[in-house]
Amino acid sequence: MQYHQSWFLGIVAALLLFFIVFMPMLGVRVRELLGPQVATSNNSEQLAAENESLKAQLAELTDVEKEMPTSTPNAVRAMVYSEYPFNFKNEMTLNAGITDNVAAKDVVMFQENLVGIIESSAAHRSVAQTIFDPNFKLHVRIGSSGYDALLVGGAYPMVESIAKNAAVSAGDIVYSADANVPYAMSLGEIANVSLAADNLFQEASLSFPYDMGMIQTVEIVKNAQ
Amino acid sequence: MKHISAIIIFLLAVMLQLWFAPAGMRGDFVLTALIVFAFLFEFWELSVFVLLGFLVLNLSFYSVVAMIFFVGLPFVVYFLRKRFPMNPWLGSAVGIAGSIVVFYIATAPFSAFQNAGLVLIDVLACIVFGELVLCGMEG
Numbered sequence: 001m002q003y004h005q006s007w008f009l010g011i012v013a014a015l016l017l018f019f020i021v022f023m024p025m026l027g028v029r030v031r032e033l034l035g036p037q038v039a040t041s042n043n044s045e046q047l048a049a050e051n052e053s054l055k056a057q058l059a060e061l062t063d064v065e066k067e068m069p070t071s072t073p074n075a076v077r078a079m080v081y082s083e084y085p086f087n088f089k090n091e092m093t094l095n096a097g098i099t100d101n102v103a104a105k106d107v108v109m110f111q112e113n114l115v116g117i118i119e120s121s122a123a124h125r126s127v128a129q130t131i132f133d134p135n136f137k138l139h140v141r142i143g144s145s146g147y148d149a150l151l152v153g154g155a156y157p158m159v160e161s162i163a164k165n166a167a168v169s170a171g172d173i174v175y176s177a178d179a180n181v182p183y184a185m186s187l188g189e190i191a192n193v194s195l196a197a198d199n200l201f202q203e204a205s206l207s208f209p210y211d212m213g214m215i216q217t218v219e220i221v222k223n224a225q
Numbered sequence: 226m227k228h229i230s231a232i233i234i235f236l237l238a239v240m241l242q243l244w245f246a247p248a249g250m251r252g253d254f255v256l257t258a259l260i261v262f263a264f265l266f267e268f269w270e271l272s273v274f275v276l277l278g279f280l281v282l283n284l285s286f287y288s289v290v291a292m293i294f295f296v297g298l299p300f301v302v303y304f305l306r307k308r309f310p311m312n313p314w315l316g317s318a319v320g321i322a323g324s325i326v327v328f329y330i331a332t333a334p335f336s337a338f339q340n341a342g343l344v345l346i347d348v349l350a351c352i353v354f355g356e357l358v359l360c361g362m363e364g
Binding site (some may be wrong): 005009011017026029034035 | 236238239243244269270272273275277280281282283336339340
């Protein structure tokens, strides 16, 4: 009996080995069946991202129409390497590097939202610091009025140093206004506004139209700085 | 009955692992289940579950180191418990903690040290899950 059971299990193991080597997509199907649906190109997440991008463009047009870039820099499409078993959001490894003309300080975009900045670049891969890194800091502007603020990264990125009298409210778009990255790139939307602990400024939490852990492909925009 | 329970628990571990990921945490629930199975099953039964985990998690798309350690750790625990018989409750907790720490250090040492807090949370969550699995299997 034990002998037959071992044979049976051995055959099952051999079958699984066959699937692993020749039909790995079978595992993907099982994952799809058991796991959450991965974002597709026409779902609400993308619509929300596009909406935020449009809001950023609108804010930019309203505030500094003349400064709007007239041409889009060439972007490099890159895949995000999985870092199983990790799901740390502070950095992402991309499959494009120096040979693809990717260099430090280039901007990483996902569905027209700035998600990070290239930190280091090797021949065929690069590492980007994301806005979820506690060391990430970027000068930004908020909404159509263009209030100045500082985006401070972290597990929950915050927009800090907003003038106390600035009429910032939930839903306002936050876009880049830092000398080190292209102007007016959407970063997210204001979620909650509150008075900072020092009582001198306001601060706000952000909401994002994407889930960092689910990003599989990004665009790297050459930083012309 | 033992095998059916194990299959259900295994699928539950896969689901937990997949559903926790978008929430910002990738618990190693499948590896945890395999470590517990190392205390309950014999070599060929364990092999089937390890290969099933390998297939479902698509480990062939990950680094060779991740593959080797994912497959190797349950068998290391299996041979250790054969060589040094131990209480499964204590053994599985130690095995889970050790395996996950070794797995993290082997696959991404820099990130593991940089995010030691997250690793610790993962270890604790997996120990709790592992003890529940053992409870479910032995109960």
